Amino acid sequence: MNHGSREDPDPPGAGVPRDRDAAGRARSARPRDGLGRPLPYGAEGVGRQPEGVVRTPRETLREAQRLLDAGLPFHAHEVLEDAWKACRDTERAGEEQLWRGLAQLAVGLTHAARGNAVGGARLLLRGAERVGPYGLTGAQGPYGIRVGGLVRWAERLAERLGEEPGPVVDAAAEAPRLTGP
Structure with a gap:
């Protein structure tokens, strides 16, 4: 079984030790670009969000x-993922799907901006499905989240991603508003 590829400068088994955190869990220390893609060791990347x-x-x-x-x-996904994980087994457990949907x-x-139209559309629609129920009682969801606006944004972007040729997605230009009117 071949885990590496010609394009991967550091395929598994290429003499690069696996990065581990203090607890011994595998953690890639490779730098990442602005869309979270790994860069070669030694390259200058975008600082990661601290976990937890x-x-x-x-x-x-x-x-x-x-x-x-x-x-x-x-990176926004990582911040939202922390909120999703923090809901487990707390008084906010009922919000777990909201934060999970926002992370999605x-x-x-992220996937849309990387050029992965199919994966991007699937995640956008899955996220919209998760956050949608939190907006049924009013114009805004908990904490002023623009649930209806986010669902419409995700559905429109997912539809555009299905067009041929697929659109070039600029993550900053396409960024949704999470809260507000």
């Missing part, structure tokens, strides 16, 4: 929006 940061929902939304606006949807919207935009 506990933020209030409003802090999460502010940080995720800042990253989306900067054209860094992969951000990673859907």
Whole structure:
């Protein structure tokens, strides 16, 4: 079984030790570009978001929006994923699908910007399906989240991704507004 490819400068078994965190879990220390794609060791990349940061929902939304606006949807996804994981086994457990859906919207935009139209569209629609129920009771969802606007944004972008030829997606230009009117 061949795990590497000619394009991968560091295929498994190429003499590069696996990166591990303090607990021994595999963690890639390779630098990443703005869309989260791995770069060769030694290349200058975009700083990663620290994992497991506990933020209030409003802090999460502010940080995720800042990253989306900067054209860094992969990094916004990581922030939203922290919120999703923080909901488990807490009084906010009922919000887990909301945060999971928001994370999927951000990673859907990531895939779209990387040129993966099929994967991007699937994730956008999956995320929209998850966040949709949180907007049924009013114009905005919890914490001022623009649930209806996000669902419409995701559906429109997913539809565009299905067009031939597929669109070139600029992550910053396509960034949705998470909160507000």
